[in-house]
Amino acid sequence: MKFSKDSAHVVEIFSSLQGEGLYLGERQIFLRFGGCNLKCDYCDEPETIPLASGKRMTQEEVRSAILKLHLQRFHRSVSLTGGEPLLHVEFLEELIPWIHQQGLRAYLETNGTLPAALEKLKHHLHVIAADIKIPSSVRLDLWEKHREFLAVAPEKTFIKIVLTQTSKPEEVERAVAMIQSVSEEIPLVLQPATPVSSTLNPAERVQPMSDLLVWEIARKASRFLRKVKVIPQQHPVWNLS
Numbered sequence: 001m002k003f004s005k006d007s008a009h010v011v012e013i014f015s016s017l018q019g020e021g022l023y024l025g026e027r028q029i030f031l032r033f034g035g036c037n038l039k040c041d042y043c044d045e046p047e048t049i050p051l052a053s054g055k056r057m058t059q060e061e062v063r064s065a066i067l068k069l070h071l072q073r074f075h076r077s078v079s080l081t082g083g084e085p086l087l088h089v090e091f092l093e094e095l096i097p098w099i100h101q102q103g104l105r106a107y108l109e110t111n112g113t114l115p116a117a118l119e120k121l122k123h124h125l126h127v128i129a130a131d132i133k134i135p136s137s138v139r140l141d142l143w144e145k146h147r148e149f150l151a152v153a154p155e156k157t158f159i160k161i162v163l164t165q166t167s168k169p170e171e172v173e174r175a176v177a178m179i180q181s182v183s184e185e186i187p188l189v190l191q192p193a194t195p196v197s198s199t200l201n202p203a204e205r206v207q208p209m210s211d212l213l214v215w216e217i218a219r220k221a222s223r224f225l226r227k228v229k230v231i232p233q234q235h236p237v238w239n240l241s
Contacts, residue, residue, distance in 0.1 A: 009034035
């Protein structure tokens with residue numbers, strides 16, 4: 001399926017509080033794109049994975065929806081999320097300068113595997129919230145893609161790693177070493193998984209890693225990175241989607 005600068009598959013556009021990561025609790029406008037290049041075990045938005053998910057919206061339609069929300073109440077930024085928003089890089093190249101013109105920051109939420117797309121947008125983004133997908137979560141080896149991605153814009157990026165009961169400490173240690181090799185200043189958020197039905201095996205339920213193991217991993221990571229935080233996803237606590 002070909003994406004374009006004029007239109008994109010959009011699942012929803014709404015105002016809410018950021019529920020995870022370093023900007024937890026900040027009100028944002030969320031622009032959720034359809035389509036993802038990965039299928040993660042713990043995905044909490046599985047309906048966005050198919051490339052044709054959502055509905056086709058034009059630049060004008062997306063801008064109108066964002067502006068309407070922004071006029072209703074104060075926002076500092078637009079979260080570009082998904083799915084995987086970098087699949088819509090041509091659309092974002094047109095949209096993000098307009099977002100800036102409205103006095104809003106561009107906040108990208110990404111799976112951190114599309115460095116060429118990020119290269120096109122990095123100068124226009126204020127924050128890059130990038131996941132590192134450890135092999136136990138996606139059944140894929142994405143280490144080199146993540147390394148290339150981090151090298152593109154480390155000064156704007158913070159990393160999130162979701163930890164499930166099947167996550168292996170040695171995988172997280174490898175991720176920490178990779179982050180440190182780029183810069184020890186890159187913040188790391190360890191996020192215990194929210195219980196959901198497994199995307200890879202719907203008969204199973206994903207559970208978070210034990211608290212004791214999470215804290216032990218955080219303690220070890222803090223030896224190599226300057227900012228390590230444990231921040232569970234808060235949407236279920238707030239009863240927000």
